[in-house]
Amino acid sequence: MASVTMTVNGKSVSGDVEGRTLMSDFLRNDLRLTGTHIGCDTSQCGACVIHVNGEAVKSCTMFAVEADGAEVATIEGQANTDGSLNVIQQAFQDHHGLQCGFCTPGMVMSAAALLKDNPKPSEAEVREYLEGNICRCTGYHNIVKAIMAASGQDVPAVAAE
């Protein structure tokens, strides 16, 4: 067992973990932050995307020990301080960017990482950035619309409609 201490959504947390404890399991089982979803557990689907030191990573493909000392952000820390939805979350609601909602935490965290580096992405850039996030409902068009709206841009008319 190893002791880890990190900052999660602004709060210092610590715990004792095995070497093999995945970051996703540490968040969900130890910290009870179950907003980070485990869809595939094979680093394909992106439902478990969190930010570690500001970078989007798949928390199912990183050990908790590797986040020792890191600044971690999860979906639970994304809302505004008054509890209202942040711009990206609100855009997902406004544009029906979720159906079953399972992939949504990862989609929102990936979207936040994209918009941090590229505040006004093109539709193509949004779609490319979401390569590692799979929506089982295949609701990609509305997710892309939501991210375009969250970036303050016109929501594209999607070819499939």
Added chain:
Amino acid sequence: MYAFEIERPSTIADAIKALSEEDAQALGGGQTLIPTLKQRLAMPATLVSLTGIGEMQGVCIGDNGEVCVGGATNHATVAAETAASYPGLSGLAGNIGDPAVRNRGTVGGSLANNDPSACYPAAALGSGATIITNTRQIAADDYFQGMFETALEEGEVITEVRFPVPEKSHYEKFVQPASRFALVGVFVAKYADGVRVAVTGASENGVYRWSEAETALSSDFSKDALDGLTVPADGMIADLHGSSDYRAHLVKVMTGRAVTAAA
């Protein structure tokens, strides 16, 4: 996963010491190793994480103008920091996997694993890079020794990779859409003394140089120079994503596209 301990050394020397213990294994970004561990295909006693070693991080320009990349540098960093100095390498690194994978996966990890469909081996072989380890320097031509096989000895760590910068280069990847690995990927680099063409994803022996194309392109760096060449399907990978004939066909098509994009 079987149980193991993780060590996080901060120097190369400490990492080498930790790796000398029985059943110790190096951990780069873990984007291949962690899925492998989950399938219980590996059973290390200790994983030695290399990503906390400062001297193995970052990109710089060497004395001879080559791009030097620390072995534990992740793909996103390489993509960002070589965009001006070596666009062909930057483009390759920036299209590996997906953004979250690129924030974890490392150049050293990719080259040490030498997956037959990985992108980085094509850049290293196509650039005639030098693989620098804790003990020696290995030319890329000597380093890749077949599918998942390299010249690395037990406990040897890739600390740095030096890429000579070509006049023109491009990596063209036919993406396997589920995994984002290369179904076939071709790295073409035009140097003053000739053209190098490295092919990944195609051969059962892993990355290789397509020497006939190198000869043709060295005298005429255009897609048309490839017209008379054929790629035999013998020894090409065949799986549910594509037959060996299909991969052989793609080698020529991807090479042509890479030349056109580089020219």
